[in-house]
Amino acid sequence: MANPSSADARGSNRSGTVKLTVTAVLTALILVMTFTPIGYLKVGAIEITFLSIPVAIGAIICGPGAGAFLGAVFGATSFLQCFTAPTPFSAALLGISPLRTAVMCFVPRILAGLLTGLIFTAFRNKKSVLSFTLSSFSMGFLNTVFFVAALILLFGTKSLAALQLGDTVVAIISTLVTVNALVEWAACLVIGFAVSKALAVVLKKYMK
Numbered sequence: 190m191a192n193p194s195s196a197d198a199r200g201s202n203r204s205g206t207v208k209l210t211v212t213a214v215l216t217a218l219i220l221v222m223t224f225t226p227i228g229y230l231k232v233g234a235i236e237i238t239f240l241s242i243p244v245a246i247g248a249i250i251c252g253p254g255a256g257a258f259l260g261a262v263f264g265a266t267s268f269l270q271c272f273t274a275p276t277p278f279s280a281a282l283l284g285i286s287p288l289r290t291a292v293m294c295f296v297p298r299i300l301a302g303l304l305t306g307l308i309f310t311a312f313r314n315k316k317s318v319l320s321f322t323l324s325s326f327s328m329g330f331l332n333t334v335f336f337v338a339a340l341i342l343l344f345g346t347k348s349l350a351a352l353q354l355g356d357t358v359v360a361i362i363s364t365l366v367t368v369n370a371l372v373e374w375a376a377c378l379v380i381g382f383a384v385s386k387a388l389a390v391v392l393k394k395y396m397k
Contacts, residue, residue: 207395208251211388215243215255216262223266230372236276237369237376240266244302245328245381249321250388253306256328260302264295281352282344289343297335301328321386322378329377333370337362 219240222228230237240263248256268291271279282290305328312320341349341358350356354364 203395207392208255211392212247212251212255212258215247215259218243219259219262219266223270237372239373239376239380241298241301241329241332241373241377242380242384244298244332245305245325245377246385246388248302248306248328249309249324249381249385250392251306253303253310256302256304256306257299258302260298260300261295263302264298267298268294278352285344285348293336293339293343297332297339300335301331304331316389318386321382321389325381325385326374326378328381329374333366333373337365340365 219228222240222243228238228240230239244256244259244263247259271283271290271294275283279290282293305324308327309315309320309324312324314320341361346356346358346361349361355361
């Protein structure tokens with residue numbers, strides 16, 4: 190007769206291994222996306238990032254901890270690009286304060302990944318379309334909200350006005366939250382939902 194506790198331990202170990210593997214694959218995907226054109230879409234002065242998508246998938250499939258970790262990877266790649274592929278905007282922020290720029294790159298992405306995982310975990314019915322839809326949308330939306338909030342809090346309206354982003358909080362938000370944010374939210378919603386839902390079905394028997 191099989192020992193129930195032994196079976197539970199094997200199931201837990203298997204689930205942990207699967208989550209670790211998925212997180213590792215998504216980490217690699219973020220790195221690949223960062224250094225290839227698929228991670229960023231540049232249309233004139235507008236830059237759209239799709240790096241929030243693998244973070245959303247990881248947060249949903251592997252939980253809040255994985256979401257926070259993948260958010261940190263996203264933040265690390267953003268901060269690295271301030272040195273390797275700086276835009277006039279990122280170069281200006283780095284010139285004002287490298288430390289504050291690092292905080293701005295890391296903290297919003299970590300919080301967004303963590304909260305996305307917590308939002309999905311909060312649903313009683315984790316198989317519902319609503320749980321995947323709202324969680325996928327949350328990552329893109331929260332990333333924008335936290336990023337803009339961190340930018341204003343860390344650098345202040347005076348510094349941002351000097352960068353021609355506006356001289357009030359409302360003006361700065363209006364400048365930053367434009368079509369690029371809407372595209373990022375939509376992409377995270379559609380792709381994040383489709384991939385995470387599919388993965389949840391495929392990995393179901395391994396993650397009980």
